[in-house]
Every structure is written in structure tokens, then in C-alpha cells.
Amino acid sequence: MASHGLGLSPCSSDGRIALYRSCNLTQVPQVPSTTENLLLSFNYIKTVTATSFPFLKQVLLLELGDQCTSFTIDKEAFRNLPNLRILDLGRSQIDFLHPDAFQGLPHLYELRLYGCGLSDAVLRDGYFRNLESLTRLDLSKNQIHSLYLHPSFGELNSLKSLDFSLNQIPTVCERELRPLQGKTLSFFNLAYNGLYRDFVNWGECMNPFRNMSLETLDVSSNGWTIGITGNFSKAISGSQVSSLVLSYHIMGSGFGFQNIKDPDRNTFAGLARSSVIRLDISHGSIFSLNSQVFEGLKELKLLNLAHNKINKIAAEAFYGLDSLQVLNLSYNLLGELYNSDFYGLPEVAYLDLQKNHIGIIQDQTFRRLRKLSTLDLRDNALKTINFLPSISTIYLGGNKLVAWPNIPFTANFIQLSENRLEKLDNLYVLLLVRGLKTLLLNQNRFSSCHQQLTPSENLNLEQLFLGENMLQLAWETGFCWDVFKGLPHLQVLFLNNNYLNFLPPGVFSHLTALRGLSLNTNRLTVLSSGDLPASLEVLDISRNQLLSPNPDLFASLSFLDITHNKFICECELSAFISWLNQTNVTLLGSPEDLSCTYPSSLSGASLYVLSTEDCNEEEFFKSLKFSLFLFLTATLTVFLTATLTVTKFRGFCFICFKTVQRLVLKDQAKGRAPDTYQYDAYLCFSSRDFEWVQNALLKHLDAQYSGHNRFNLCFEERDFVPGENHIANIQDAVWQSRKIVCIMSRHFLRDGWCLEAFTYAQSRCVSDLSGALIVVVVGALSQYQLMKHPSIRGFVQKQQYLRWPEDPQDVDWFLNKLSQQILRREKGRKEDTAVPLQTVATLP
Template identity: 25%
Template structure:
């Protein structure tokens, strides 16, 4: 890039023209509209070694994660004072110079996770006075200087997880942030926690995470956590049993949530811990405490305020009748990921307020109405068990249940009586079972159902009126079955359905068009998903358009058909007057009918990616005329060679055009001007030509302040071969700027010189030029004949002028064909009508053993005769066979042959025949001609004939 261009970009970048120059972002993108005054810039995974200097100065959100920064220096963010959110995680940062972040006074969120920081120095975070959230997790931090957090007066969340902090007093400097509410210090190396080493004064902390530390001692001697409501001690004490010493049980009186998963403590020690939370504990997690006695544990943990207990992954096999007696006020019980195989009513008899029961990932084979007494239940999860049978009484009396998960089991049959008591059921998940049919499963409701999922089963048919009694249903998921047949009115009664998912089935075009009302009964359907089926059309127009009843549909998905749609019938979308988004990628489309979208004028999003649209007329411009409001067009990997079909498409509102992975070589000015509202242009991995045809595009992409050209600096040259692989931005467009006056002078001079030269040649060398021209034609025709196998059909081709035709008809033909039975090829008789004359001549000469030229003055004047001589003589030279016979019908002096260079040479080099004068005997002439015709072709003529 030249210095002038750099200066121009600098001006554009810093706002004198516009803060959003697309090329100035190089590898970055702006995820918000360019006209947005607060853009979000994404620069992750770009391989940067330094903070990009070209980021727009008004950027508020910047993501530069997953790069290769080793340090942050003073001045790196000098022009980004408006930043509020900065993600610089997953780099190699080991040093941040003191004062490097001084310019980020408006920053509220800073993510420095997954770097290589070893310490937090006193000046490293200086200037971040408005910072609310700071992530320093997954670094190598061993030390935090005393005044490191002194300027972070508004900090509320600090994450120091996965570092190398060994002593709790190293955390003390972070408490200089007076408003700190959440502190995450898990996965460090703390083996002792003494509260006095952290603070002796009350802290504002509300959430404290100590998880995954090898705590051997937890000692709290002062009430430093008066506001704490969430404490995570999960996986602590793994190097040995943890000792618990809280001098006053009221110190944790505000804690409502306790995570106590897989803590290495004895049952007695746990019994001593839990009373510390007796007065306020609302939620407790005991996941993974497989060594503890569950009954005793619950006796210690179930306090009046406790509402949620999680006992995941505890290898519980049996639930005793009195196990949950102390927890009668629970509203949520999670027993997932255990080994429970049997349930009974007596297990849950003490619960009076239980609303959520989770039994996922266990070994249940049946339900047997084990919780009929739990009339307050609203949520039940039986997913991923081994349930193979459901009875009519399994959910009796559960009138308040709103959500029921039964997916991931082995259920093969559902009876209509199953849902008789589920009056309030709104969400039912039956996916990943063995259902073969639905039949009348929903004939009795549940009438309040809004979300039904029956995906990943073995359904092959949807019968008439299957869902008629589910009038409140909003979403129906039937993905990943084997559905190949849908009866008429199968979805009748689903008047409130807005989303229907039928992807990954065996639906064909016949399935959709067999009945005229296959999708009737869903007047409010807005989203129809049919991708990954076997839909393919052979007709250009359908007798029964399948979507004609869906006039409220907004989104239609047809992409990734297994056999490819091949073509879209002109009336396939009939009825979709409200459709806004259409996905039809990866369907083997080779051509689009101009009338495809005439029924969908509201379309604003169109995805045609991964199709075979390489032909020039595959996408006609008329296709877009009915959808002038289109704003996003996706054409990725469609084998496109040009975007010229957009020139007359009238897409004045198009804002996003993505066509990466094609064979586009040129973008011209007219095309860009035809898209006045274009904001995003993605043409990565195309085959661009680096020549002056792309001069405008290169300059425009580098300077435009209204359109993002995604990753323009990655575009490379494919042609010419000498520039292949070179960056498109490196092409010198200045070489395309020419001096018009000089060009005019040069062209005029060349034209005058050529005129004089041509005049001279025509005047003095006219016949030589004509001769050379015909010789060249003869060479071309001879080369052409070599490529085909020629068959000899005649003994001689007669080359003569039409003025001499009487002699041919009266003398030559009677003698040679009549008396001697030779087969002759004659113009007027044997040439193929309608075929070019020169082609007839070539075929005649090459289909004959000999060529007889009847030379007269008229013959010498004929251009066609001259062509015949050239072709015959070229054959004579090329094949080295005696194939040419010259016959002079009248005396012609040598000086008259001079202009006819070829004829004169032939006369000098070869013996010729002369027609006798009047009164002379003609028998000798005919005898010599007969001998010449009988001469074997293998006889070598003189090689100097040319």
C-alpha cells in the first residue's frame, strides 16, 4: 500500500470522513450495521501479534480473543476511549505495561482469561474507574500487588479461577474494590482459609466460589460475609479430609445457595457443616457425595427454608420410604444420574409443595404411578431411562403438571388414556423413543399442550386428524423419523400452531402433492422446516401446490434434500404471500424459474448456497423483480462465475450479499452502483483476475465507508498465472491510469501507417497476397481433413469454370463416364445443396483419386477455381501422391500466367495435356488422359511443386 493510501485510511479511520472504513478493518468485521454509531468489532482468530490500530474510534464492543498478543503496550488503545466491552482472552499475554489501559476509562467489561499473566501489578489496571466485570481466570497469577485494585472503585465481579494462588492473603488486595459482589477463586492452590487473612471487616460479597481447592482447613472467626447468599465449596479437600471451623453459626445466616458437591469430608464433619446454614439455606447441591449416608445427610440438611435439593451422580440405587421425611417443604428435588430402578408412592408421601422432580439418567423401566400423591407437581423429568411401557394410571391426579420429559426411553406405544389427568400439560417431550405410530394418542388431549416433541422415533405416517384435539399447540417437532406419508388433513385442528418441524424424514414430492390439502388446518403457521428429506420435482408446474393454505408462513426451510430438488416448480410457493425467509441451499438446483417468487412479495432473506448455478442464465434477473424488498442474499459455493444477473434485478434494498467460494473473477462499477444500500459484501475464496477490469472494485473496497468487504485483504489473484496467490490489494491499480491524449495520438499514428502500408501492398503485391491467402486457406482445410477419415468415392474431381461447362457436358462426360466408366465429381451435379461452396470443394477433392483442372482464360479469372487449384496442389505436396492433372483447353501465353503464381509454377514443374486444335485427332488426347487417370497414386510427383 502506498503512503498516500495509508494517509487516506488514517483519515477515514479517525473520523474525519467516517469511522467505519471497511478495508481499514482488514481481518476484522463489524457485526452491527455500519450506520450504527456504536459498532461492535470482531477480530478473533486472526493471528494478530499487535493490537490492531485501524479499529474505528467509536467502537464500544471489541473482541480480539484467540490471537497471538504477547503484551499490551502504552498507546495500544489510545484511540478507543469509547470502549465499554473488551475481550482479549486466549492470547499469550504475559505483560501489560503500567498505564497501557489508561485510555479505557469507559470500559465496564474486561476479559483477560486464558493468557500468561504471572502477576497483577499496581499500575496494570490503572484508569479502569468504571470497570464492573474483570476476568483473569486461567492465567499463571501467583501474586497481586497491594494497590493493584485501588482504582477499581466500581468493580462488582472478579474471576481469578485457575491460577497459582497459594495463600488467601494474596487475594486481600482485590477487596480494595468496595462494591465487589462476586469473587471466583476456585481451582487455585488454597489449602487453608483463615478469614482474618482475608479481612476482619464485613465485605460486600454476595457470591463466593472456593471450588476445586485442596482446602484442608476452613476457618471463619469473624462475620466478614454478612451479605453472602451463594457459597460454592464443591470438590474441596481432595487431598485429605477438610476441617470445618465456623465459630458462630450465624456467620452464614444469609447464604441461600450452597454447592457442596463431592467434598472430601466425613459424614460427621458434614453434619457439623450444615447447621451453619440452617436459618437461610434455600438450595443445596450434594452431587457426587457417594460416600455419604444419604438419609443422615438429609436429616442434617433439611431446614425450614430449604426448597431445592440436588443429589445428582451419587450412585443412589434405592430410595427408602423415610428418606425425604425431613424435607417435606421442598419444591425441587433432583435425583438425576443415579442408579434408581424402582419407585413407590411412600417415598414421596411427605412432600406437600414439590413442584419439580428430576429423575433423568437412571434405570427406571416403568413409572407405575409412584407419585400420585404429589398433586402439586408442575415439572417431571424421566428422560434417558429405560421406560418401555406407560399405563393409563401413571400420571393420575397430576393435574398441575405443565412439563413432562419422557425422551430417551424405549416407549413404543402411547394410549389416549395416558393424558386424561394432565389437564395443565403444556410441554411434552417424547423424542428418542421407539414409537411406530401415533394413532389416537392425542384424541383426549392434553388440550392445553403448547409444545410437543416426537423427534427421533420411527414414525412412518401421519394419519388424518392425528392432532385434531391439540388446538392450543404452538410448536410440533417431528424431526428425524421415517415419515414418508402425510394424509390429507393430518394437521387439521392446529389453529394456533406456529412452528412445524419435519426435517430428516423420508418426505418426497409425492408426499406433499398427493393430496391438495396436506398442510391445511394450520392457519397461523409461521415456520415450516422440511430440510434433509427426499423432495425432488420433475414438473415445471404442480397440479396441487402444497403450501397454498399457509398464507401466514414466514419461514420455509427446504435445504439439504438427499436427492436434490433439481428444480423449483413455478407455482411451488403459491399461497406463501407472507413468506419472509426461504432456505433452499444444497439442493442441486441448476436453474431458477423467473416466476419462482411471484407469490412471495414479502421475502427479505434468501439462501441459495451450495447449488450448481454455473450457467449464465441459471439465475435470471427477473427472478428478483417480485421480491424487490430482499435485503439478504446468500450465494455461497454455488459455482457462480459472475454476479451480473444482479444488474437488472432492481435490488435497491439489498444490504447483505454473501457469495464466497465461487468462481467470480470480476466485479464492475455498474454492479456496485446497482446495489445502493449494500452494507456487507463477502466474496472470499473467489477466482479474481488481477488486471484493470477490477481496478474499480479494488479501489472501492479499499476506500468505501458504507460497505464492509469482509476480509478483503485475504482476497488473492487467480489470473494471470504469473500473479496467482498475490493479494488483490497488492495489485498496482495506478498502472491502469492511462493518458487519453497520448493514446489518441498513438492510435491515429498507427492507423495512418497501416493505411499507407496496406495501400502499398495492395498496389504492388496484390496477387502475391491473394495467392498467400488462398494457400493459407488450403492449409487450414487440409489440416481439417486430416482429422477425419476420408473415403474415395470418385476417380476424378473436375475443376472448371462454368463458361467451359458445354465442353465438359459434350466432350468430357460422354468420353470418361460413358465410354470409359470413370466416376467423376462435378459442381452442378455432386455438390451438396445449402452447404458452403468451399466445404463442397474440399470434400470433392479429398473424395477423389485425382483432380483434373480444365485451364482456360475464364478459369484463371475465377476465384473459386483458384481455390480449387490451391487445395489440390496442397494435397499434392502434403500426401506426396500424383493426384493433379492439368488440361489446357486453349493456348495461354506464359506472360498471362504470371499473375497466377501457383498455376505458372505447376506448368513449369509438371507435364500437362493440351486439347487438340480444331481438325486435329483427339484420340491421342483421350488416351493420355486415360493413362494419367490410371497412374497409381504411389507415384511420387516432384516435391518442388510448391
């Protein structure tokens, strides 16, 4: 209800506003003499007379429209409102309106009589006499059939706006509007009347707007063809019309039809002497822009051709538009743009081509537009673009671009949202654009990086929008962490909805001017002390998975949104809870959205109602501080010394350990128990990795390579029977070996036989209920790359695997660990599951 918007109770007054809408009133209520706005719509008032209103000198607005019953307005009905400025009677069925109903209103500025069922008599019989201040008169949606104006209209010297739309006026001729001659009107509306649809004798009708000056003339939605439009243009020739609205017409053949013609050079020729500055011929069926169709409109600055069916632009279609500054061709059927399309537009600054089907643009198309500053090509079908003009603003969102060319040009604003850019290398190229201040790249597909370019310094970029991409996939490869390195003046950065579960170390360290950062709707579980730049003022970290955020990170902020996170409400969160209750930082979002996720007993509880008293153990530890300090210092010193020694010389330490073990246990060595398997292990690897496997594994483990080695290993190059079916060889190797060791490299993942052997090994594990399969990952293979293979995905999700160490001094330890896994026997076949492997992390 409107009463809520005004802040008043219904059917009441606060002294200035009397709000009596929908109060079932049958007469005007008593209101304070100080009332300025009297609102009486949606009631049942049937009659308004000279005594209906008390004397209300200060009333400026009277709203009496939308009555629920028809009513009559008597002579001088509003004389007790001498200072009334706005009178609204709209959408009320007026059965009787006295010719002197509006007398006594010398200050009336606006009169609303739309939808009141009024006839021609309201214009013809002088109802608006003596309204010397009347500026706006709205008579739309009535039953007016003729515009014969009473001579008193000539005395309305303040009149600026007349609205006769949605009536039934078939013609308007010079003699009817004669009282308005010599006036300047800001708005004259004749839309939706069926105007001039029937035969008109223009020789008799002549120019309806003779000696008038109109800022805006709206004759839209009258169903005009090019014939009617041409005749009307000739008739009003010489009358000054700054803005002519001809929208919702029926000019043009449309797509696939020829029965209605497109405008030609004669259609608008009559407007040559009318000084038209803005022309709107949108919402029609124009298919082809014919040559020199706008030739006579030398002063035109804005041309709106949107929402037609334009598919073809003839040569010199815009010839003569020497002053045009804005051209709107949006929502049409253009598929290609040619070099000749925009010839003759030396002053165009804004070109709107959005919502077409443009897929191809010739390289010289925009070169003639010397003054072009804004180009809008959103929502088209561009897959590639090989050139761009050096202009201020470029809109290219909603296309099909998959790459950005490295072409030299300048721009202040580039919008590339909703395209198909995948490689972050494109961002490095875009940051080379000279003068660029704002770059929008949200809703693309950024997910990979080859980083063929190094970051270059961009001293102008202030705003960068990278939301709704997949930066997590690009950054987890370890590349493109320096993408923001050359942006010292960047102030706003959006990285929302990028599936981020970590921030690369120092990724924001070069953004010394950054003030606003959005990281909302990601998967971040922790923020480290160096993640946020010191200049940051506004941070949106909502809708992540932060468990126990460190409040020290937010101390320098002015605004923070940290709602909708998964807080663990245990003592680790006490510092953050205390900070929430005393911080000067403005917290955005609702307090109810700061709630616990764990433990279940506190799920949904607001952080603001939690107490941290039980987490204060300061008094308990005070007496032990010094003793613990001494003890921990000594222990830590010994531990660090030992750790550093073992870490630095761990390879040598391991050799010493094995030597001592052999000397101590040499008399306790036991022979190996008889085995039902032909081989200790089947080494499955790609033939392209043979040389590496031979040097790294076979020479140190296989007994046939050295008498010091203890294992009888099986591998394809030596032990597979030549000529026998390859699948049979693989099956024999899998079932005749105690363990199967898969050396998983990039070549392994591309080798079909290797993947087949891996599948057989998994089948054996399921059949025996054993852990016979050992996976060794070699090289820089990520978890994501392994899981791309359906046959491997289940294993890496449920089982642990070994990873070949990067540091050479860890190789002996690794080989010993692998040997233990090969020698480990199952407790009972088909009785117990395999013991899970310990993961060997790659050393830094």
C-alpha cells in the first residue's frame, strides 16, 4: 500500500500529508488547515461542489483519481484550494464536468484528466479558461475524436505539455490547432490514435503545427506506412520539431516479405526544414536501409533504428547525416558488417550494435568513424576479432570469443563478459592495452595457463572483474601466480565464484593501491597473514568455508562481509568472536548470517550470542610460564638441531642406518619362506620410460641385474612370451606376481596397454580382497590429471599411492620403502583387505 511508502497510518494525517486512500469515503474528510498533500483516491466520492472542501490555503497536491464510482464535478469545485499546483483526477469516470469546474485555480500547474471518459467538448467548450499557470495537461485515454481547440488555449501562455495519446483522433489539421500557433511546447503526444490511417486531403488539412515549435512530437503506434510518413513529413515541413518519435510503425518489408516497402529517400525528405535533432523509428519491420534514406536530415544528432528487421545496409545509407552523434542499430538482424556500411558519419560518437547476429566484420568498417568513442557489440556471434579501433569504450560481452588477439589499440573501458576465453594468457595480452582503466571478464572460462608472456606494467588499470570463472584450475598448476604483478594502481578486484580453495602466495603483494576485493562464493578455508594487501579497505569474503579466521587480518579494513561461512565454534574461534563484538569495522550483511556450523549442538547459533569465558586459561598457565619457557626452549633447540642434521644429511643417515642394521642382524637373517608366485613383482610401465625405469629401479631391485638385489621382477621387454597374445601375457604377469607395481607417468596415462594392465591388477585386488596393487607416481602429475581417467579415479580416491622423490638423497629411503611394500604379505587371501599405503610426499 502507498501508506507504507509515505510512513503514515492509513486514513490519517500528520499535518502536512492527509492520507485517505481506500478509506470508503463518500465525501471529503475534515483535515488540518496546514495540509499540503491531500490524497483521496480509491474512495466512493460521487460529487464535488464548491463547498466540498474546507478552505485549505496550503494544499499543493490533490489526488482525487481512481474513484470506485462515477462522480460529478460542479462549478468552481476547487475554489477553496486557491494555491493548488497539481490536480489528479485520473482514471475516474466523470459523468458531468461543469465548464467552470476549474475556475479559481490561478496557480494550477499540472492537470491530470487521463482515463476519465471525456469527449471533444472538454477541448471545444473552454473548460480551461483562466488557468494562466497551467503547464501540463494530460487528456490521454479518453474518448476524444477531434482536436478543435477553444480560443482560450491561446491564452494559456505557460502551456508546455499536451498528451492526447490513446484517444480516437483520425486527423489533426491546421485549423484545429490554430490557438496554439506561436507557442513553444516541450511535449505533444498523439500516439495510439490511428492518426491519418484514412484518406487525408493534405491540400485542405495543411500543416497542423504551423508556426509552432515542438521539442518532442510523439506520433508513434499509429500504424504508419512509408506513404503516410512521407505525406506527414511534407505537411509539417518548416515547423520546428527537435525530437520526432515514429516508433511502433509498420514501415518495412520485414524478413521474407515484400508487400510493404522499406523507407526510401523521399520518406523523410519533408523533414529537411524542420531542424530534427532526434529521430526514433524503432520497433518496426525495416529490412533494408536504402541509399541516402536520411539525406536531408543535416542537423540530426540521434537516430534510433532499434528493434527492426534490418539485415542490409545499402551503400551511402547514412549519407547526409553530417551531424549525427548517436546511432542505435540494436536488436536487428545484421549478420555481417562491411567497410561501406557507415560511410558518411563523421561525427558519430556512440554506435550501438548489440543484440544482432554479427559474426564477421571487415577490417575497415569503423575506420571512417573518426569521432567514435563507444562501440557496443554485445550479444552477437563473434568468434574471432582481428582489429579494433582505438576508442574509449568497447562492449564485446555475450559473444563467442575464444582468444584475444595481440593487436595494438587504446581503450579506457573493455567489457568482455560472457565469452569463451579459457587461457589466462589472454589476460596478459589484454593488460597490454594502452590507457585501459576498467576491464570486465566475468563469466568466461578461465581455467588454464601456459604463461607464454611475462606480466607487463599497466599504470592505468583501476578496476578488474574476473568473477564467475575457474581460476582454481589455472592456479593449481603453479602458473600465472604473477598475473597481477604489473598493476600498481588497481583499486577494485573481483574474484568471486572462481572455486578457489587457496590463494597463491603473494598473488596480491604488488597491488599497493587495492581498496576493494571480492572473494565471495569460493572454497577458501583459511586466510594467511600475507594474503591481503595493506591498502585494502573493503573485503567481501562471504560464502566461503572459513573455519576460524584470524581477526588481525581485518583490523585495517573499513568494510567487511564475512557472512555465510562455516565457522567451527570452539575455543580457536574465541579471538574472532571477541573482535566481532568490539570492532570499528563496518560489518556488511545480516548478523543472523554469522552463525556456527560445528559442533552440531551449536549449529545455526549466532556468533554474537556465544560466550568465550570458558576459553580463558590465562590464569591457569601464569605460574607455569617461566618453567615451560625454559623447558620448551631447550627441547626445541635439541629437536631443531637433530631435525636440521637429519634433513640436510638424510641420505647419508639412511645409508648408515642400513649398514648398522646389516651388521647387527646378520646372524638373525632368515631365509625367505617358499612362495607360490613365480615373480615377486610385475613392473608395469610405458615402453617410453624403459631407460628411466632401468636406471632408477631395475638396477637396484632386480636380481638379474645384480647379485646384491633380492627381487625376481617381471617386465614386458624381458619376460613376456614373444608371439603370444599381449592380453594373455598381461594376465599371466598379473596373476603370477605377488605384487603389481604401476610406474604411473605421463606416458603411462597415454598408453592403452598400461591402462589395460592397471585394470587387470584392480580386478585381481577385488578377486583376492588383497592390496596387491602398488602405484608409484613419477613426474609433475597432479591429482586432477590422475582423476581424469575413469579407471584410475576410483583408486586415487580410496587408496594411497607412492610418489617418486624429487630430492636425490631420498631415493635410497624410497627404494627401501618400496621393497617393504613388495615383501609385505597379506594375512590371508580373500579374508582381509590390504593395508593402506603411506603417502610419500614430494620434498620441496
